[in-house]
Structure formats: C-alpha cells, structure tokens
Amino acid sequence: MKKQLKLWSSLSVVTLVGAGALSGCDGGKPAAAVSDDATQVHAAQPSAAPDSSTHIHDPAQEVIGAEGEGMSEDADPRADDVVFLGQIGQIRGHLLVGMALFRAGHLDHARTHMKHPEDELYAALKPAFHARGIVPFDDALTGLAQAVEEGKDSAEVESAYSALLTELSRVEAAVDASAQDKLLVAVGLVRTAGEEYGIAVADDGSLLNAHEYQDAFGFVKTADAIVASIDSGGDEGLAGAVADSKALLEPLYTAWPSLIPPESLEPTIPSKLYGVAANMELEARALE
Numbered sequence: 001m002k003k004q005l006k007l008w009s010s011l012s013v014v015t016l017v018g019a020g021a022l023s024g025c026d027g028g029k030p031a032a033a034v035s036d037d038a039t040q041v042h043a044a045q046p047s048a049a050p051d052s053s054t055h056i057h058d059p060a061q062e063v064i065g066a067e068g069e070g071m072s073e074d075a076d077p078r079a080d081d082v083v084f085l086g087q088i089g090q091i092r093g094h095l096l097v098g099m100a101l102f103r104a105g106h107l108d109h110a111r112t113h114m115k116h117p118e119d120e121l122y123a124a125l126k127p128a129f130h131a132r133g134i135v136p137f138d139d140a141l142t143g144l145a146q147a148v149e150e151g152k153d154s155a156e157v158e159s160a161y162s163a164l165l166t167e168l169s170r171v172e173a174a175v176d177a178s179a180q181d182k183l184l185v186a187v188g189l190v191r192t193a194g195e196e197y198g199i200a201v202a203d204d205g206s207l208l209n210a211h212e213y214q215d216a217f218g219f220v221k222t223a224d225a226i227v228a229s230i231d232s233g234g235d236e237g238l239a240g241a242v243a244d245s246k247a248l249l250e251p252l253y254t255a256w257p258s259l260i261p262p263e264s265l266e267p268t269i270p271s272k273l274y275g276v277a278a279n280m281e282l283e284a285r286a287l288e
Contacts, residue, residue: 077124078131081177086188087125089226091117092168093189093218095144097259099161101214102148104259112211113218114145134174137167179230179238183245183284187277189223190249194273197255201265213261216273224249241283248276 077084098113118141129136144160152160177185193216200213207213227246232239255269 077128081175081181082184082188084125084128084132085172085175085177085181085185087121087128088168088171089185089189089222090192090219091121091141093215093222094121095161095164095218096221097214097218098148099157101259102157103154106260107148107151109210109214109260111145111148113214114148117141118145129171132174134171137164137171140164140167179232179235180284180287182226182230183241183280183287186223186226186245187281187284189219189226190252190273190280191277193217193219193223194270194277197265197273198270200261201267201269203267205264205267207261207263207265210261213256213265214259217256217259220249220252220273237287241287244283245280248279252276 075083077087094113094117098110101107101113102110122138122141126136128134140160140163144157144164147157147160196212196216196219200207200209200211200216202208224246227242227249230238230242232242252273255266255272
C-alpha cells in the first residue's frame with residue numbers, strides 16, 4: 001500500500017482523488033479548529049489512550065526513521081527555498097502537535113514530538129543555515145525538548161515554546177519566499193501528511209502507529225496556517241488560489257477525531273491527503 005500511495009503524490013492523481021473525494025471522509029469531530037495562528041491548537045477532549053495490550057507501538061519507539069519525513073537525495077535546502085522552508089514547516093508541525101499533547105496531559109506522546117525535530121530534521125539543516133548565513137536555533141530547540149522531558153511546569157514549557165516560535169519566525173523571515181513558494185511549502189506538508197497517515201493506518205483500517213497519525217495532523221495544521229498567512233495584495237489570481245486551498249484543507253480535519261487516535265481509522269485518508277496536495281499544487285503552479 002505504501003508504495004502505491006507514494007505514486008499517487010504526482011499531479012496525475014488529480015483526476016482520481018480530487019477535492020470531491022473529501023466528502024467521503026467521515027472520521028468524527030475534528031481534533032482542532034482551523035486557526036490563522038500556527039501556535040494555537042484548540043483540541044477536542046482526547047480519547048483515552050488505547051490499552052497497552054494492543055498491537056499499537058509505544059510512542060517512544062515510533063520516532064526515529066519516520067518514512068515520510070526528511071529530504072530526497074536531490075533536494076538541496078541550501079539553495080531551494082521551498083525545500084528549506086518545508087523542513088522548517090515540519091519542525092513547526094512536530095512542535096505544534098507536541099504542545100497540543102502536552103497541554104492535554106499526554107506527556108509521553110509530547111516528549112517524542114519535541115525530541116524528533118532535533119534528532120532528525122534539524123541536524124540535516126545545519127549546512128543550509130551556514131550556506132544562507134542564518135543563525136541557527138540550537139539552544140531554543142533543545143530548551144523546549146528539555147523542559148518537556150524534565151517535567152517542567154506549564155508556564156516554563158509555554159515560555160520555551162514561545163521563544164522557539166520566535167526563532168522559527170526569524171529564520172523564515174530571512175528567506176525571501178514568494179507567495180507561490182509558500183503555497184508549495186504547504187503542498188509539501190500535506191503530501192508528507194499523506195505519507196505519515198499511510199504509515200499510521202493498515203489496509204484494514206487498524207491503527208499501526210500513533211506518532212505518525214499525530215505527525216500528519218501537525219503537518220496539515222501547519223500547512224493551513226501557512227496558506228492563511230499569505231497576503232494576496234489585491235492579486236485576484238493569488239486570492240483565488242489561497243481561498244481554494246483553504247477550502248481543500250478544511251474538510252481534512254475529520255481525519256483526526258482526537259489527539260490520541262482511535263483503534264481504527266479510515267484507510268482511504270492517505271489518498272485523500274495526496275489528492276488535496278495535488279489540487280493545491282495545481283493552484284500554485286497556475287500562478288507562474
């Protein structure tokens with residue numbers, strides 16, 4: 001299934017799994033309302049964590065080597081703004097869902113999401129920071145991870161998160177990205193969410209990996225915030241692309257009925273995520 005799903009990530013899938021397919025996504029109430037602020041997740045009350053006797057992996061064992069993340073061999077974040085900002089977006093996504101889990105009291109789950117960006121995504125970006133002349137944010141990233149790992153109180157964790165978001169915004173502002181670039185970053189995040197959700201759910205709908213389910217939510221929420229941040233500046237074509245992208249993203253949230261996933265999921269969700277990404281890419285490419 002995974003190999004087939006990855007093939008669907010090309011633009012040719014538009015005629016197969018376009019926006020109309022979203023009408024079949026029935027996953028219950030969304031885990032979070034769409035917000036223009038990427039730092040806020042208004043989560044529904046999470047369901048209880050599945051019984052430890054089930055086949056679901058411990059979240060601490062589900063982090064390293066996530067299949068859907070990272071960069072392809074030919075991607076160069078030193079020179080490609082979309083690739084660079086896409087990696088920063090993935091870091092935002094991990095932190096966003098990690099903080100949502102922390103605020104909901106799911107500390108074990110939160111710790112894995114705080115640790116993952118530093119272990120996997122951030123290390124690969126170090127050469128890009130140097131090449132672009134951008135000061136990295138090692139201390140802020142480590143500070144948040146340590147605050148959560150060491151069980152610091154909520155005020156201290158929130159302060160560390162706020163400081164890290166300031167650093168991420170500084171890094172993003174150093175990149176002179178066009179509106180089209182930002183839309184393409186959002187496309188990449190939704191496409192990666194499809195890969196992550198594909199890892200989370202089996203062909204029969206049973207849950208395989210809670211961490212990747214949560215990752216997918218963080219990436220879609222971050223993509224949504226990026227799209228919402230784009231100022232059309234009176235450009236009707238751009239305004240239409242932004243509005244259409246928002247409309248494509250909104251129905252996706254039913255794929256996450258709670259922060260802690262139920263024991264069964266809709267197995268067609270990955271293909272729907274790929275379909276949305278493909279349609280959003282068409283909107284972005286039309287701006288050329």
